[in-house]
Amino acid sequence: MGRAFVYVILGGGVAAGYAALEFSRRGIAPGELCIISEEATAPYERPALSKGFLLPEAPARLPAFHTCVGSNDQRLTPKWYTEQGIELILGTQVKSADVNRKTLTTATGETISYKTLIIATGARALKLEEFGVRGSDAENVCYLRNLADATRLVNTMQTCNEENAVVIGGGYIGMECAAALVTNRIKVTMVFPEAHCMARLFTPKIADFYEAYYESKGVNFIKGTVLSSFENYSDGKVTAVVLRDGTRVPTNMVVVGIGIRPNTGLFEGQLVIEKGGIKVNGRMQSSNSSVYAVGDVATFPVKLFGNECRRLEHVDSARKSARHAVSAILSPDKTSDFDYLPFFYSRVFTLSWQFYGDNTGEVIHYGDFLAGRFGAYWVNKGRIVGAFLEGGNREEYEAIANAVKLKMVAQDKGEVEKLGVEFVSNVGRHQERNNGLVLHKPLYEWQATAGVAVALSVAAFAYWYGRRRQRW
Numbered sequence: 339m340g341r342a343f344v345y346v347i348l349g350g351g352v353a354a355g356y357a358a359l360e361f362s363r364r365g366i367a368p369g370e371l372c373i374i375s376e377e378a379t380a381p382y383e384r385p386a387l388s389k390g391f392l393l394p395e396a397p398a399r400l401p402a403f404h405t406c407v408g409s410n411d412q413r414l415t416p417k418w419y420t421e422q423g424i425e426l427i428l429g430t431q432v433k434s435a436d437v438n439r440k441t442l443t444t445a446t447g448e449t450i451s452y453k454t455l456i457i458a459t460g461a462r463a464l465k466l467e468e469f470g471v472r473g474s475d476a477e478n479v480c481y482l483r484n485l486a487d488a489t490r491l492v493n494t495m496q497t498c499n500e501e502n503a504v505v506i507g508g509g510y511i512g513m514e515c516a517a518a519l520v521t522n523r524i525k526v527t528m529v530f531p532e533a534h535c536m537a538r539l540f541t542p543k544i545a546d547f548y549e550a551y552y553e554s555k556g557v558n559f560i561k562g563t564v565l566s567s568f569e570n571y572s573d574g575k576v577t578a579v580v581l582r583d584g585t586r587v588p589t590n591m592v593v594v595g596i597g598i599r600p601n602t603g604l605f606e607g608q609l610v611i612e613k614g615g616i617k618v619n620g621r622m623q624s625s626n627s628s629v630y631a632v633g634d635v636a637t638f639p640v641k642l643f644g645n646e647c648r649r650l651e652h653v654d655s656a657r658k659s660a661r662h663a664v665s666a667i668l669s670p671d672k673t674s675d676f677d678y679l680p681f682f683y684s685r686v687f688t689l690s691w692q693f694y695g696d697n698t699g700e701v702i703h704y705g706d707f708l709a710g711r712f713g714a715y716w717v718n719k720g721r722i723v724g725a726f727l728e729g730g731n732r733e734e735y736e737a738i739a740n741a742v743k744l745k746m747v748a749q750d751k752g753e754v755e756k757l758g759v760e761f762v763s764n765v766g767r768h769q770e771r772n773n774g775l776v777l778h779k780p781l782y783e784w785q786a787t788a789g790v791a792v793a794l795s796v797a798a799f800a801y802w803y804g805r806r807r808q809r810w
């Protein structure tokens with residue numbers, strides 16, 4: 339028994355939804371495309387799960403956040419897929435893949451064949467057991483990767499009003515969940531091994547600001563140690579966490595956000611894997627020319643970083659890489675290599691930040707940390723390669739994105755520190771002032787114009803998307 343499709347998207351998350359819309363816009367015949375997903379719902383905007391979905395009042399619920407509303411585009415309900423003749427094979431796990439035969443086999447034993455496959459399997463949440471701690475199956479221990487997890491988290495929060503929660507992990511899932519728990523009137527202790535929160539991105543100075551803000555909301559931080567075991571786990575409900583340094587923290591619930599692992603398992607030994615993801619070229623094409631990979635599971639060359647391969651775990655990258663793969667499949671002659679400006683953001687409480695580029699090199703902080711209006715540039719070999727801004731407006735976010743895209747030269751650290759966003763906000767003005775701030779001037783006028791236009795449109799999209807995200 340089996341079915342055959344021209345195009346198969348394996349995975350039904352963010353990237354799948356954006357790829358489906360791109361297929362439909364570029365034109366495919368009914369019955370040519372199917373999406374196979376382990377989840378029982380049509381693709382949705384996953385970031386909503388740690389934001390609007392967890393609100394105590396007027397929480398976001400499906401169908402409100404099906405893709406592609408996160409980029410202010412069409413909302414693709416199950417009806418839309420039916421109307422387009424796109425088959426949604428939901429609640430179906432693919433158990434094996436054979437890229438030579440071009441087949442996938444599902445848990446029910448069905449064989450689905452394709453001419454072109456897009457792998458969009460994303461990632462899964464790392465479990466405590468992978469670090470030698472038992473207890474993930476306790477009633478009040480929650481993870482957050484999919485809708486089922488989020489529903490469980492909401493139900494658990496509802497039984498813990500005015501009680502205590504421990505959040506294990508200081509990354510963005512930990513930070514966003516801690517904020518949501520506080521908003522739901524739950525007292526939070528965060529535990530993580532690093533010296534400060536968001537250690538992969540934040541500098542100690544940036545982290546200090548957010549930690550102080552969280553503390554002002556009642557969050558307690560225990561840093562530099564890890565979970566060792568749970569108390570009373572065997573009774574079904576954890577009543578306390580025990581840390582490696584011996585500290586015991588009584589709790590009514592636990593949220594675990596200790597990282598993710600890309601879902602590459604089906605393709606290991608069949609496709610080239612690099613940096614934990616499926617290695618693709620600038621067309622998102624893997625080492626097998628009929629197989630593409632997009633989103634969290636793909637490791638792709640980032641032009642901006644000299645084509646260094648990166649695997650990114652952010653929604654903007656999932657959306658754009660998915661669209662790019664479809665363009666490369668349906669319009670190969672008109673599609674050049676993916677040119678992506680890494681971008682991510684977060685919104686917690688009334689705070690919001692955006693980051694563009696790469697956090698390597700020397701850091702220059704600027705702004706007023708006490709007032710919550712600050713940022714940082716990462717400068718490598720005299721050029722801005724990364725930019726962070728808390729509490730910016732549209733023009734400011736555009737400006738920092740632009741600076742990274744153009745790799746603006748930043749030679750005078752004192753001036754950069756003093757001017758902050760202003761340093762990058764007006765290339766022309768800085769050039770006119772000729773005050774010792776050397777800006778990156780492309781060799782030809784047209785390159786400059788095109789570069790600015792591309793950067794502005796990327797930044798405008800990013801900001802627009804960021805604003806949309808406030809709801810989710």
Ligand SMILES: Cc1cc2nc3c(=O)[nH]c(=O)nc-3n(C[C@H](O)[C@H](O)[C@H](O)COP(=O)(O)OP(=O)(O)OC[C@H]3O[C@@H](n4cnc5c(N)ncnc54)[C@H](O)[C@@H]3O)c2cc1C
Binds near residue numbers: 351387652654656
């Ligand atoms: C709670 C949460 C909040 C987030 N917030 C932000 C944010 O604020 N900003 C940001 O930039 N990013 C955020 N992200 C990250 C962002 O959501 C991901 O980068 C994005 O979802 C990746 O899209 P994807 O399509 O590659 O993978 P996913 O959206 O994870 O989709 C993968 C899909 O594949 C399915 N699948 C996997 N294996 C199989 C199989 N064998 N058979 C069938 N189906 C399979 C999965 O069930 C899933 O449906 C957040 C992530 C989470 C979990």
